[in-house]
Amino acid sequence: MIELEQAWHNFAPSCERNKAVIWQAIAPFLADKKSLLEIGSLSGQHACFFSAPLPELTWQCSDISFNLAPLSANIKQHGSAKVLPPIELDVANNQHWPRQPFDVIYTANSLHIMSWQHVVACFANMPSSANAGTLFIAYGPFNFNGQYSSESNAEFDIWLKERDSQSAIRDFEAVDALAQQAGMSLVTNIDMPANNQLLVWQFS
Ligand SMILES: C[S@@+](CC[C@H](N)C(=O)[O-])C[C@H]1O[C@@H](n2cnc3c(N)ncnc32)[C@H](O)[C@@H]1O
Structure with missing residues (x-):
């Protein structure tokens, strides 16, 4: 891990931990796709790892x-x-x-970092880069029915808010409402390790 930390700027240990399980979950959605826009890439670790086995995907x-x-x-x-x-x-x-449609728009661990105002703007602006059929895939922790999905997520939420009062684990239902307003419908909600979700919506 120390060698990796030295090789990457902004190295994210979490990406090393979650890349294999995210890959397993998203590979079927990326198999026949040609273009993907990632929001909040930070180090680019996911981009480099996930794109390697997908030579057709830009x-x-x-x-x-x-x-x-x-x-x-x-x-x-x-x-x-x-x-x-x-x-x-x-x-x-x-x-x-x-101003070009991507087959997929992907983001990991960003919706709980940016402010709610920015989450709202994200969904409002996303149609500029989408067309009918575009998938939006979001990985990270979410609350359901106003409840944390685990004690560790409740603690993580406190940690997030102490670090930045605008950050917070988002309510799935509120995010899904934004997705619907933007013209998407939920395709799947996959339970991931460490109490995370992989949410996939599609523009109609
Ligand atoms: C916790 S990092 C996640 C990075 C990476 N996707 C991962 O999974 O490790 C949160 C990311 O959200 C990005 N971000 C925060 N606010 C943003 C905004 N308003 N627009 C775009 N990206 C934003 C940050 O710059 C950062 O790259």
């Missing part, structure tokens, strides 16, 4: 400007030609969203 990383230079350096060093140089994408800035 993976567009993105993040807010603060994280762009280290992400760019990681992609240059560890990515294949199918991982494109990252673009600046703050979900709240409508102008940042590419």
Whole structure:
């Protein structure tokens, strides 16, 4: 792990822990796809790992400007030609969203980090980069029926809010309502290890 930490800027140990299980869950959704936009790529570890076995898929990383230079350096060093140089994408800035439809839009562990206002903006702006059939895949912890899905998620939520009062584990029902307003319907909700979910919606 120390060697990996030295090899990557903004190295995320969580990505090393979750990449195999996320891959198992998302591989069937990516199999026949050609283009993917990732929101909040941070280090780009998921992009480099998931795109390697998918030579037909072009993976567009993105993040807010603060994280762009280290992400760019990681992609240059560890990515294949199918991982494109990252673009600046703050979900709240409508102008940042590419005016081209992607087959898949993917994000991991970002909806509980950004503010609720930004989550709302994310769903409102997403149609700019989607068309009928586009999948939106979100990985991370979610609450259901107003309840934490585990004691560890309840503790994680306290930790998140102490770090940034705008962060919080989101209610699935509220996020699903935003997805429906944006023109999507839920395809599946997969229980993942460590009390996370993989949520897949599709634009109609
Ligand atoms: C906990 S990190 C997750 C990084 C990576 N996806 C992972 O799974 O390890 C949260 C990510 O959300 C991004 N983020 C926060 N606010 C954002 C915003 N307004 N627009 C786009 N990305 C944002 C952060 O820059 C960061 O890359």
